[in-house]
Amino acid sequence: MMPLARDTEQSTQRHVASDVPFVCALAVVGGLYVLLILAMLLADVAFLAPGHGSADIIRHPLNALSGTLANALAPLRTPEIRYALKLSLISCTVTAILSVYVAVPMGYLLSRFHFPLKGLMDAVLDIPIVLPPLVIGLSLLILFQTPAGRFVQRFIPVTYCVPSVILAQFAVACAFAVRTMRVTFDQLNPRTEQVALTLGCNRFQAFWRIALPEARRGVLTAGTLAWARALGEFGPILVFSGATRMRTEVLPTSVFLELSVGNIEAAVAVSLLMVIAAVVVLLIVRVAGSETSFGRAVRP
Amino acid sequence: MIAVHGLRLRAGAFALEGISFEVPSRGYAVLMGRTGSGKTTLLEAICGLNRPAAGSIRLTGREVTGLPPAERDIGYVPQDRALFTTMSVYENLAFALSVRRWTKTQIDRRVGELANLLNIRPLLGRMPQGLSGGESQRVALGRALAARPSVLLLDEPLSALDDQSRGEMHALLKSVREQTDVTTLHVTHHVDDAEQLADQVLMIENGKIRETQSKPYEDHREIPRPGETSVRHNL
Numbered sequence: 001m002m003p004l005a006r007d008t009e010q011s012t013q014r015h016v017a018s019d020v021p022f023v024c025a026l027a028v029v030g031g032l033y034v035l036l037i038l039a040m041l042l043a044d045v046a047f048l049a050p051g052h053g054s055a056d057i058i059r060h061p062l063n064a065l066s067g068t069l070a071n072a073l074a075p076l077r078t079p080e081i082r083y084a085l086k087l088s089l090i091s092c093t094v095t096a097i098l099s100v101y102v103a104v105p106m107g108y109l110l111s112r113f114h115f116p117l118k119g120l121m122d123a124v125l126d127i128p129i130v131l132p133p134l135v136i137g138l139s140l141l142i143l144f145q146t147p148a149g150r151f152v153q154r155f156i157p158v159t160y161c162v163p164s165v166i167l168a169q170f171a172v173a174c175a176f177a178v179r180t181m182r183v184t185f186d187q188l189n190p191r192t193e194q195v196a197l198t199l200g201c202n203r204f205q206a207f208w209r210i211a212l213p214e215a216r217r218g219v220l221t222a223g224t225l226a227w228a229r230a231l232g233e234f235g236p237i238l239v240f241s242g243a244t245r246m247r248t249e250v251l252p253t254s255v256f257l258e259l260s261v262g263n264i265e266a267a268v269a270v271s272l273l274m275v276i277a278a279v280v281v282l283l284i285v286r287v288a289g290s291e292t293s294f295g296r297a298v299r300p
Numbered sequence: 301m302i303a304v305h306g307l308r309l310r311a312g313a314f315a316l317e318g319i320s321f322e323v324p325s326r327g328y329a330v331l332m333g334r335t336g337s338g339k340t341t342l343l344e345a346i347c348g349l350n351r352p353a354a355g356s357i358r359l360t361g362r363e364v365t366g367l368p369p370a371e372r373d374i375g376y377v378p379q380d381r382a383l384f385t386t387m388s389v390y391e392n393l394a395f396a397l398s399v400r401r402w403t404k405t406q407i408d409r410r411v412g413e414l415a416n417l418l419n420i421r422p423l424l425g426r427m428p429q430g431l432s433g434g435e436s437q438r439v440a441l442g443r444a445l446a447a448r449p450s451v452l453l454l455d456e457p458l459s460a461l462d463d464q465s466r467g468e469m470h471a472l473l474k475s476v477r478e479q480t481d482v483t484t485l486h487v488t489h490h491v492d493d494a495e496q497l498a499d500q501v502l503m504i505e506n507g508k509i510r511e512t513q514s515k516p517y518e519d520h521r522e523i524p525r526p527g528e529t530s531v532r533h534n535l
Contacts, residue, residue: 191378192384194347194378196399197349197442198367199446202368209399214386234364
């Protein structure tokens with residue numbers, strides 16, 4: 001029995017329902033999605049494990065993992081896949097760099113200035129995000145068959161050549177980078193740039209010395225996002241660049257080509273290769289980022 | 301000198317009409333008014349950050365109404381201080397000087413003077429993120445004063461400070477005034493600030509401005525403490 005005085009004290013207190021169910025619900029909903037992602041990757045890994053389906057994986061998980069890794073890297077023995085990997089890595093990097101160069105000024109323009117037709121420009125920038133990628137590839141193909149497109153191709157061959165791969169990736173990936181940069185600049189306090197103006201800067205100097213360094217993490221995110229988006233680009237490249245081995249074949253094309261001839265093992269192996277490439281690049285960017293902008297920003 | 305004549309400003313829902321006032325050289329004016337009365341808008345117009353619909357602004361006898369902020373020879377401390385978070389305290393203080401392409405030696409000397417004046421020497425190597433309210437206010441003030449502007453514009457510089465820090469800042473602003481030739485316009489809603497610092501009080505109400513108190517400028521310079529003589533000379 002509790003003392004009487006304590007009882008009356010408690011009766012005046014307001015009882016609030018426990019937070020546990022809410023937090024649990026958040027954890028369950030979020031956790032399910034994370035589980036789905038991990039399950040997909042694990043299934044790929046298990047599929048490539050030597051003698052998959054047997055109980056060996058459970059008995060010797062380390063052996064199975066090294067076997068999987070060996071199987072995932074096995075496609076690298078063929079020159080076609082080596083070429084596709086090289087083209088993927090190079091084209092994605094070029095696309096990411098180009099996207100950042102376009103996205104930073106564009107994001108800044110949209111975030112800091114008001115001008116006629118800004119709404120229209122904003123809407124146009126959403127087109128590559130909402131349009132089916134295949135349609136973008138087709139539109140690019142048609143664009144380069146117009147007189148203007150043919151004129152350009154007299155000097156630089158684009159369609160079914162390497163530049164078309166980069167252009168197809170850029171057309172989609174850049175829109176994501178622009179969105180990221182715009183949100184980044186929107187979240188930065190414009191007051192610091194205004195102070196820089198009063199301290200003797202013109203608008204370019206305020207942008208270059210203040211806004212851009214403050215946006216460094218956003219730039220990194222925009223570049224990474226564009227890179228990852230470009231790595232996965234498939235539909236537009238298939239239409240605009242074709243799927244010629246040793247010429248315009250990128251890793252997603254390889255997956256498609258292997259699948260179309262029923263070689264599922266090779267398709268999964270190339271997929272895992274892409275996962276490994278993506279994880280390695282993301283790690284490099286994160287580590288580089290933490291040592292520059294992030295490390296500096298949190299330094300006491 | 302700050303001379304504003306017939307200024308009309310639009311800012312969102314309200315407008316300021318026929319704003320005229322004058323702050324003499326080396327004067328210290330406190331501009332008071334309720335939240336949302338347009339104090340900040342007026343200050344921004346003097347900075348050149350928003351364009352007035354009509355009227356003129358003259359600073360130290362020079363017409364600046366159409367000039368960009370960079371050419372107005374001002375120091376501005378915004379309400380949120382807006383320190384440059386990617387730079388150390390030293391770099392914040394040196395910013396206006398490096399924009400003006402001062403040499404490394406000149407910048408070093410000037411930052412040293414400011415650090416002494418504002419008593420922030422131990423902070424020079426720190427980043428703004430870890431500073432207390434009073435400390436960041438001093439840094440923001442130093443950054444504004446670095447290039448020796450003729451006009452200092454302060455937007456609620458003491459609003460977020462505790463009583464003790466406010467007292468210290470009052471003393472600091474007085475000593476800045478004694479050691480520099482700057483003309484100050486200080487926006488606040490604290491009567492206390494006006495009583496402590498102002499020789500001229502301006503009230504902004506219903507889009508209009510009126511002067512409520514004015515006293516001639518008294519030079520209450522104290523005998524300089526040891527080590528400060530050279531500083532005052534340079535400032």
